[in-house]
Amino acid sequence: MPHNSSETRIQDPFKPWKYLISPPLKLNFVSPNFMKVLLAICIFTGFSFIYFSTFPGQTWRTATCPECEQPLLHSTYRRHTNIVSAAAAGHGVKTAISHILFGIGGSAETWGQRRRYCELWWKPNVTRGYVWLDEEPKKPWPETSPPYKVSEDTTRFKYTNWDGSRSAVRIARIVKESFELGLDDVRWFVMGDDDTVFFTENLVNLLNRYDYNQMYYIGGHSESVEQDMAHSYTMGYGGGGFAISYPLAAELVKILDGCIDRYAEFYGSDHKIESCINEIGVPVTREPGFHQMDIRGSPYGLLSAHPLAPLISLHHLDYLQPVFPGRNRVGSIKRLIHAYESDPGRVLQQSFCYDLTRNWSVSVSWGYNVQLYPFLVRAKDLSTPLQTFLTWGTWSQEPFTFNTRVLSLKPCERPIIYYFAGVHGSGSGKTLTWYRRPHPEQRRQCKGENYGAGYTVKGFNVSAALLDPGIWNKAPRRQCCEVMSGGDQVDGVVQVRIRGCNQQESVTPP
Numbered sequence: 001m002p003h004n005s006s007e008t009r010i011q012d013p014f015k016p017w018k019y020l021i022s023p024p025l026k027l028n029f030v031s032p033n034f035m036k037v038l039l040a041i042c043i044f045t046g047f048s049f050i051y052f053s054t055f056p057g058q059t060w061r062t063a064t065c066p067e068c069e070q071p072l073l074h075s076t077y078r079r080h081t082n083i084v085s086a087a088a089a090g091h092g093v094k095t096a097i098s099h100i101l102f103g104i105g106g107s108a109e110t111w112g113q114r115r116r117y118c119e120l121w122w123k124p125n126v127t128r129g130y131v132w133l134d135e136e137p138k139k140p141w142p143e144t145s146p147p148y149k150v151s152e153d154t155t156r157f158k159y160t161n162w163d164g165s166r167s168a169v170r171i172a173r174i175v176k177e178s179f180e181l182g183l184d185d186v187r188w189f190v191m192g193d194d195d196t197v198f199f200t201e202n203l204v205n206l207l208n209r210y211d212y213n214q215m216y217y218i219g220g221h222s223e224s225v226e227q228d229m230a231h232s233y234t235m236g237y238g239g240g241g242f243a244i245s246y247p248l249a250a251e252l253v254k255i256l257d258g259c260i261d262r263y264a265e266f267y268g269s270d271h272k273i274e275s276c277i278n279e280i281g282v283p284v285t286r287e288p289g290f291h292q293m294d295i296r297g298s299p300y301g302l303l304s305a306h307p308l309a310p311l312i313s314l315h316h317l318d319y320l321q322p323v324f325p326g327r328n329r330v331g332s333i334k335r336l337i338h339a340y341e342s343d344p345g346r347v348l349q350q351s352f353c354y355d356l357t358r359n360w361s362v363s364v365s366w367g368y369n370v371q372l373y374p375f376l377v378r379a380k381d382l383s384t385p386l387q388t389f390l391t392w393g394t395w396s397q398e399p400f401t402f403n404t405r406v407l408s409l410k411p412c413e414r415p416i417i418y419y420f421a422g423v424h425g426s427g428s429g430k431t432l433t434w435y436r437r438p439h440p441e442q443r444r445q446c447k448g449e450n451y452g453a454g455y456t457v458k459g460f461n462v463s464a465a466l467l468d469p470g471i472w473n474k475a476p477r478r479q480c481c482e483v484m485s486g487g488d489q490v491d492g493v494v495q496v497r498i499r500g501c502n503q504q505e506s507v508t509p510p
Helices: 005-010 032-056 075-088 111-121 166-173 174-179 201-205 225-230 248-262 269-280 299-306 328-341 448-454 468-473
Strands: 099-104 128-133 146-151 188-193 217-219 244-247 296-298 350-355 360-365 371-374 388-391 417-424 430-438 461-467 480-483 493-497
Touching: 032 146, 099 166, 099 174, 099 201, 111 128, 111 328, 128 174, 128 480, 166 174, 166 269, 174 188, 188 248, 188 461, 201 468, 244 248, 244 269, 248 269, 299 360, 299 371, 299 417, 328 417, 328 430, 350 493, 360 461, 360 480, 360 493, 417 448, 417 461
Parallel strands: 099 128, 099 188, 128 146, 350 480, 461 493
Antiparallel strands: 188 244, 217 244, 296 388, 350 360, 360 371, 371 417, 417 430, 430 461, 480 493
C-alpha cells in the first residue's frame, strides 16, 4: 500500500533543506547599503575563521586589556628581549664579561679575611657585580674589592632549620636584589660565595655555549655524596657558583619571596634557589668545571685528574691543604692563576702518554703538575683521581660522586710528582711550561731500580699550542701527548709535547 504523504514530503533527497523553511519573503525594506555592509561582515568573518583555523596559537588581544597574557616583567627585561633574538640566531654579539653580573654573598665581619680570594679574580672596571653584606662595613672599603651593597632586611621571612643560619634567606635573595637594580646589558646572573675563586675567561666561554634568551640554571653538585643526600642532587651548589640566565631570573624574582617561606626548613640559600627554580620547571644544567670542593685534606688527587671540562671555579680553599706544597693557600692559587692566564682553557686539563723505552707512564695536569710512574699504568687508572682527601661532613673515606683510587702508602707504588714552576711564550700561539720536584723531598723514596732512574729526572718541560676555546663546542676528547726524543734528558729535564690526537689514535700501553 503506497504512502503518498511520505512521497510528498521528500521529493528530492538531495535538497531536504528547502522544505524546512517557509517560502522566501521579499524584504523590500532592505537598502542596498545595508546589504553591502552585511556582505562585508560575512567576508571578514569567513577570513577570520580560516585564519584562526590555520594558526590556532593566535589569540584575540583587545584594546581594553593590553596586559592580558603578557608576563609581568621588569622593564629591563623588555629592553633585553629586543637585543637577544639576533644572538639567538647566531648573528649577535658574543657574551662578554660585561654581560655577567656577579652576586657575591658576604658579611661585613668576615670580608677582611675572605676578600683575599675574591680579589684574585676580580678586575675593577671590568667585572660587574656586588658583594652583598649584612650591614654597613665598619672600616673603609678596599678599592681592590668589588663594590658592596647592603642586603634588605629579611626578618619577615621564615627560617626553621635548626642547624643553619638565617643568613641563608638573605643570600638567597641576592639574585632578586641584583635583578631589581635594573642594570643594562645583563645576560647572566652568577652567584658565588666570598671565598669562591672564579676563572672568568672560562666562565665567559662556557656561557657562550648557551642561548641566554632561554631559561638556564647552570652549576655543579657536591663532591661528597653525604652533602648531596643532605641537601640535593639536583641543585647548583652556591660555593662552586651557579649561573642564571636573565629570562629565568625574570621569572624567579616573581615567586622568590613567597617560595623562600615555602622552603623555610631548607638549610642553605642554594637549596632554596633550586627549589624555587624547580617550581618554574627548569632543571640544573650540570657543568663539571664548577667545583664546590666539599672535601677535606689535599686537593692534589682531584686536580691531577680534572674532568674533561674547563675549570670554572674553586671553593672552600681555607678548609683544604694548599694546592702547591711550600706555599700558603692564597699563594698557591696565585700560582695556578699565573698558568691559567697564559692558556685559560687548558689549565688543569689532563693528558698522559708512555715512554716505552723505559716503561714510564707520564700524566700531565697542565699548569699544576706532572706525575711520573716508573712503570706502565692503564689509561683508566691514570684518569681516575687518587684519593688524597676525605668527605666534607664526616671526614670519611667515602663515598664521593666520582670514582677514586687508593693512594698507596708504599713509596714504590706512588708517582714521582713535579709541580708547575713557570710558563713562557703565550704570545707566540704556543706555551712552554716547566715542572720541578719540590725541594726538599718530603716522602720516603723507593729503592727499586726503576725508581732510581726516575729520581734522576729533575723536571719536565711541556710544550703545547694554545687551546682553542671552540674545542669545548665539539665532542669532548682528551688531548694526547708524547715524550720527545725517546725520553732523552738534557740536564735532567724530559721534554713532553701535548697535541691533538691523531685519527684512530689511542692511549694503549703494550
